[in-house]
Amino acid sequence: MKAPRLTDTTLRDGSHPMRHQFTREQVASIVQALDRAGVPVIEVSHGDGLAGSSLQYGFSHTSEFDLIETARSHAERAKIAALMLPGIGTRQELKEAVARGIQVVRIATQCTEADVSEQHFGLAKELGLETVGFLMMAHMRPPEALAEQAKLMESYGADCVYIVDSAGAMLPSDAAARVRALKEALSVQVGFHAHNNLGLGIGNTLAALEAGADQIDGCLRGLGAGAGNAATELLAAVLDRLGLNPGLDVFGLMDAAEYIVAPIMPFQPFPDRDAITIGYAGVYSTFLLHAKRAGAQYGVDPREILVELGRRQAVAGQEDWIIDVALDLSRRHTAGTRKESRL
Numbered sequence: 464m465k466a467p468r469l470t471d472t473t474l475r476d477g478s479h480p481m482r483h484q485f486t487r488e489q490v491a492s493i494v495q496a497l498d499r500a501g502v503p504v505i506e507v508s509h510g511d512g513l514a515g516s517s518l519q520y521g522f523s524h525t526s527e528f529d530l531i532e533t534a535r536s537h538a539e540r541a542k543i544a545a546l547m548l549p550g551i552g553t554r555q556e557l558k559e560a561v562a563r564g565i566q567v568v569r570i571a572t573q574c575t576e577a578d579v580s581e582q583h584f585g586l587a588k589e590l591g592l593e594t595v596g597f598l599m600m601a602h603m604r605p606p607e608a609l610a611e612q613a614k615l616m617e618s619y620g621a622d623c624v625y626i627v628d629s630a631g632a633m634l635p636s637d638a639a640a641r642v643r644a645l646k647e648a649l650s651v652q653v654g655f656h657a658h659n660n661l662g663l664g665i666g667n668t669l670a671a672l673e674a675g676a677d678q679i680d681g682c683l684r685g686l687g688a689g690a691g692n693a694a695t696e697l698l699a700a701v702l703d704r705l706g707l708n709p710g711l712d713v714f715g716l717m718d719a720a721e722y723i724v725a726p727i728m729p730f731q732p733f734p735d736r737d738a739i740t741i742g743y744a745g746v747y748s749t750f751l752l753h754a755k756r757a758g759a760q761y762g763v764d765p766r767e768i769l770v771e772l773g774r775r776q777a778v779a780g781q782e783d784w785i786i787d788v789a790l791d792l793s794r795r796h797t798a799g800t801r802k803e804s805r806l
């Protein structure tokens with residue numbers, strides 16, 4: 464194993480539980496702490512990437528471009544990254560993000576749809592960016608299929624391709640097999656992004672490192688979608704104990720998590736019963752809050768909604784299905800109750 468490069472995504476994946484309400488002041492203090500603690504890449508954007516601020520995904524408190532600019536001005540060493548989902552972010556937003564200070568773009572597609580990212584990688588390269596491909600919901604496809612998709616991203620100009628366990632549904636052996644397949648197929652670097660739905664965020668990241676991952680992700684205090692991500696401060700401590708610390712200040716990150724991030728978190732992401740259901744059902748972690756709302760509205764257990772969405776193989780962008788599923792289940796329950804009362 465070698466010391467990996469760490470990207471902290473508190474200010475992007477953490478935007479989901481924050482309901483996209485990060486302020487300039489919060490970004491300034493988190494970036495300063497991460498930068499001082501030696502984190503080399505800091506991702507800042509709406510949780511759903513550039514241009515995510517919308518009725519569908521939730522409006523941001525502060526424009527992500529203003530947050531990126533703030534991040535840039537408070538980072539002395541770290542590179543600032545943004546996430547971009549083709550279909551949500553456009554050329555215009557990518558150019559604006561570059562003008563405001565990003566040096567890295569992470570281009571995310573569903574793990575079967577890498578082909579939609581060709582133009583985005585092309586533009587990113589023209590703009591002089593470092594580029595990362597992000598294959599989301601990677602538990603849904605086998606290692607060989609993911610390697611094919613990763614090769615497409617490499618051919619479009621990706622400098623690194625990530626296996627993204629969006630639903631926190633992988634076991635360590637799943638993470639390792641997927642990273643290994645990409646390492647064998649690609650000449651560029653391979654990364655791993657964990658979610659903690661089955662309590663395996665750190666364990667899966669270690670399995671990915673053992674399989675050869677070059678880059679990994681974390682969030683301070685695990686602040687990320689669903690059950691949260693592998694905690695940056697835990698990764699730093701564990702890497703240090705393994706003799707693989709890439710230059711991170713372990714105590715500095717622990718303090719940042721405790722004194723800067725914890726006080727502003729609306730709740731501690733944790734694998735509670737709903738989040739475990741997400742990992743167990745293998746559905747997208749951002750479905751959790753929507754499923755809870757729909758469950759409350761239609762009187763249905765959110766776990767039932769999530770398991771049904773998993774059965775239907777729902778992917779991000781299909782949030783409208785959540786209401787359909789909740790309604791279907793509620794009608795089914797009502798029909799069941801009527802039948803019972805007739806008997």
Ligand SMILES: CC[C@H](O)CC(=O)C(=O)O
Nearest residue numbers: 476510511599627628629
């Ligand atoms: C909607 C984008 C998503 O949050 C990207 C990501 O971090 C993941 O799929 O885990």
Ligand SMILES: [Mn+2]
Nearest residue numbers: 476629687688
């Ligand atoms: Mn994520």
